[in-house]
Amino acid sequence: MFGRRSPSEKSGGLRRNTLGNFIIRRIAIGIILMLGITFISFSVTQLVPGDPAALNLGQSAMSDPTIVAAWRAKYGLDKPVPEQYFIYLNHLIHGDLGLSQQSRRPVSTDLAEYFPATLELATVAIFFSLIFGLLFGIIAAVTRNRWPDQVIRFVTLTGVSVPTFWLSLVFFYLFYFKLSWFPSNGRLDPGVDSPSTITGMYTVDAVLHGQFALAWQALRHIMLPAIVLAIYTIAVLTRFTRASILEILNNDYVRAARAKGLPESLVIRRHVLRPALLSIVTIAGVAFGNLLAGSVLVENVFSWPGIGQYAYRSSIGLDLPGIMGVSIVVAGIFITMNLLVDIAYRFIDPSLRHG
Amino acid sequence: MALLEVNNLSVQLQTKTGFATAVDRLSFTLDTGEILGIAGESGSGKTMSALTLLGLLPQHAKVTGSAKFDGQELVGMTNKQWQQIRGKNIAMVFQDPMTSLHPMLSIKTQMTEHMITHLGITEKQALVDAEELLIDVRIPDPKKALSSYASQFSGGMRQRICIAMALACKPKLLLADEPSTALDVTVQAGILTLLNRLREEHHLSIIFITHDLGVLSSITDKLLVLYAGREVESGLTSTILQHPRHPYTQGLLDSLPQPDSKEKLLKSIAGFPPELGKQPIGCAFAERCKFAEPRCTGHEVQPTFAADDHKFYCAVDPFAFTESREVGA
Known part of the structure; x- marks a missing residue:
């Protein structure tokens, strides 16, 4: 009856295509990858001239x-x-992970302190990016070549072209110094104690401790750097979403869906967006990875004690354990992101689970 | 009153150099339960005329003339009005079942979504109906099929699913755009039998579009032969097949494979149809026609009626006195 073998016939074999097996396989590959990455970053650091x-x-x-x-x-x-x-x-x-030559503390302690700051910032930034990137991308695609599309394309082109460090400075000047819409730099107001560490993310920790005013303050501090970081990602995601939707719209199955008399909103939501999401998720994964790897420039301008700043200081000081620690974290981030993207594929395209 | 009355329907498509006529003053009628075959080469405007009847033409296409479905004028309808017609009253089966089913949505979703939209029934009821429809088009194990995905079926099975999907809201008119062309010959025959049976059971009118006169001969009541967007011959299928009057129809029939023929090569019509937007005034087929005379071009060709229900557009009429062809094969 079926063109290919049906799933039930296949599942008797050894290599069952279940999500669990898939994840285990990918984690094993991830560990091998990490090993390779430690070797490369170790070798490269040795090649850099200079005496620690x-x-x-x-x-x-x-x-x-x-x-x-x-x-x-x-x-x-x-x-x-x-x-x-x-x-x-x-x-x-x-x-x-060894002792940092710079901070004279275990690298793992340093990372546990710096990484949550970046994680918090990156999460807020990717949140904005996904919402606005998808929204603008969809609007641009469905109003193709009409004015909303033209405006969005112009703005996003500007968004990808403007250097982030410049944007950081302008935003800092405008929204903190001139307009005072947002608090100054750092993760909290000066002199305010951070909530006791659970996750290391101040907003989350403050909420967990029931300190809602503190959580609100932490959130206000995140906003400005997160928006600056999000602007580039929004622009990239918008352009990407638009392109992949336009590509999907050309498919026969979209015409077939319209021929069934479905409302256009349903055609877009169900028949177009789902396949378009496959490529959008890929790009979003890479973008989130980039955000999690930390931005030296933005973190410096906003005095954000994140992994970007830590990486920068470690490399300036040729702090081998520090550099290795950051490399491992960043590699782990990208391997995890890729895994999450692949898992997301299987939810977006349920037919993969049968394949 | 006929179910579908098409009068002087023209479609102009926007090209780089301006508007080009893809369908040129087409007229025909279709009664309930009738199957009309539209034949012609690629680019003859067959698919365009079908898409016009569903309002699915590319943006910026210009449609003039009239197409009355069940008394309702289709030309000039808004998108909202079209959504009421599409899938509900007029449904379409597309050429390539490998690409017209959604790869990531279950058959269940694709079978029921327009039922829920158009008929206002619950998902549960729609599922029951969907299962019946799948049985109707001879899908084995319909329950399992509903929770499957397109990639799990062969081409012929996919086309059966597409047909079931098209019939879901009990439309009065089915547009079948080369529904069997992409399939193996044996599978093709099955699809044709299926459509013929469904026509009778569902009192369905069908417009069957193909380039293959052999296929049309076995299923259609009436025939409309298109060339370069224009009608060249129309009438009862049996009449046209027995006694085609237009040299182009003759050419199409001659190019069908003949099992008992001693000739080794298939006959073909030399040359190519004119490009979109470059149709000449007069007979568009003249430059490929071996019977062409100067009077064929330069002015409009008037229709000649061979009988009440057999019309053709040829000024020369070289086959006026030839004997009838043997029908069937």
């Missing part, structure tokens, strides 16, 4: 060879490079 000791010790300390030798021994830099790598891996397996 010179960057981290003062000038007088550098002139004393015993201090330099002791410092190198403390961070394991006196051993051969391949051995350093294996020591690092061994520690990594035990959850130890």
Whole structure:
């Protein structure tokens, strides 16, 4: 009866195409990928000219060879490079990311402090991006070549062209300094204590502790940098949504749906948006990954203590454990995002679950 | 009163250089339960005329003339009015069942959504009806089929599903645009039998569009042969097949494969149809026609009536006294 073998016939085999198996397979691949990434970032850091000791010790300390030798021994830099790598891996397996030469604290402690700040910011930014990116993209596509489309296309072209650091400065000047619509930089007002850490995201932690005024304050602090970050992503998502909807609209099955006399809104929602979402989700995943990897420029302008700032400081100081820690986090983010995107595919296109 | 009365229907499409006529002053009528075949090569305006009857032409297309369905004028209807007609009163089955079913929506959703929209019934009731329709078009295991996706079916099965879907709201008119062309010959025959049976059971009128006169001969009551957007010959299918009067119809029939023919090559009509928007005044077929005379072009060709219900547009009429062809094959 069926062109292909039906799912029930197939499920007897070893490689069952269930979501669980799929995720397990992908996580295994992810771990191998991470291993490769640690190797590459370790090697690349070794290739960069410069002496971590010179960057981290003062000038007088550098002139004393015993201090330099002791410092190198403390961070394991006196051993051969391949051995350093294996020591690092061994520690990594035990959850130890090493000591940061910059903060002199465990890298894992640093990351636990910096990453939630970025996660919080990126989540708000991707939230705005998805809402407005999809909305504008759909409007542009259904009003193709008429004025709403023209306006949206012009604005989004501007959005992708304007440099983010410039936008950060302009927004900061305009909405904080001139209009005072938003509070100044940082995650909270000066002198305000952060909520005790549960997730490290201030808004979430404050809500969990029932400190709603504090949560509101934290949210107001996020807004400005999140909007600046979102503007580029909104522009990208809008253009992408528009393009993929227009592509789907040319399909025979859309004409067939219209021939059934369905209201145009239903045709768009059910028959066009679903297939268009496949490519939109891919781009949104990459965009969220980029946001989670932190933006050095935006985080600096808004004094946001996120992973971007941490990465920047680590690389300036040739802080090997710090750099490695950031690389692993960022790699983990992208691998996770890709996995989530692939899982999302299977929800958007249920026929994949039968394939 | 005829179910569908088309009068001087013209369609002009916007091209880079201006408007080009895709359908040129088409007129025909269709009664309840009748099957009209529209024949012609690609680009002859067959599909365009069908899409006009559903208001699904590309944006900026200009439609003039009249098409009255059940007394209601279709030309000039708003999108809202069209939505009331489409799927509910006039349904369409498209050429390629591999692309006209949605790949990501279950057959269930696609079968029931327009029933829910048009008939105001609940999803539950629609599902019951959908299952019956699938049985009606001979889909084995309809319950399982409903929860399946298009990719799980073969081409012939997909086209049966498309036909069931088109019939869901009990339309009076079915537009079938080459519904069997993309399918294997054996599957094709099954689809034709199915349409013929459904016509009788559902009192359905069908406009069957194809380039294949062989297919049309087996199923249609009436025939309309189009060339370059214009009618060249029309009448009862049996009459036309026995005694085609227009050289183009003759050519189409000659190009059908003959099982007992001694010739090894299929006959074909030399040359190509004129490009869209470049149809000449007079007979558009003249430049490919071996009987063409100077009087064929330069002015409009007047219709000649071979009988009350057999009309053709040829000034030369080279087949006026030829013997009848053998029908069937």
